[in-house]
Amino acid sequence: MSGPDDDAGSGGPITSAGAERDPSEAGHHRGPPVESRSEREDDRAPDGRPADSGNAPDDEAFLEDEPSDWAWVEEWRAGGEAVPWGPGLALAGFTMFLVASAVYVLSAGLSNNPVVAIGVNVLVAGGLGPALWLSRSLPVLRWIAGGAVLGVLVAWVSVLIFLA
Secondary structure, eight states: OTEEEEETSSOOOOOSSSSOOOGGGGGGGOOOOOOHHHHHHHTTTTTTSBTTOOOOOHHHHHHOOOOOOOOOHHHHHHHTOOHHHHHHHHHHHHHHHHHHHHHHHHHTTTSSSHHHHHHHHHHHHHHHHHHHHTTTTTTHHHHHHHHHHHHHHHHHHHHHHHHO
């Protein structure tokens, strides 16, 4: 049984009258620090807008900012770890095998109509190209991108050798 001073299941301490106490009364403060009114007024421009709103069209700092990577990529780059060649090359080889098999089967299936086969291969390569280009500098995805590029090239060479 729970008594009037138990706080189980209610999310906060219970007073003897049964009403929840405000956590700030006990010295607990949740949320961002509250700034005083004088601090907010000091940060305002003469017209009442915040002084550094970033909405000005001539804000050169905003225009010169380069897009940043994801936090985990920046953390990985800052760590200075060695390149994992073994697992990376294994992943690239596996990806190369999958992509080469898929493109070869696609090309072999369309070998009766070479114009369509060439068109489909150009569409596949054109669709993969932008994604592979964007992932070339990301830690794990660069191995997958490299394997996919090699897979497409291996498949095209295999098609030319075996089906031509």
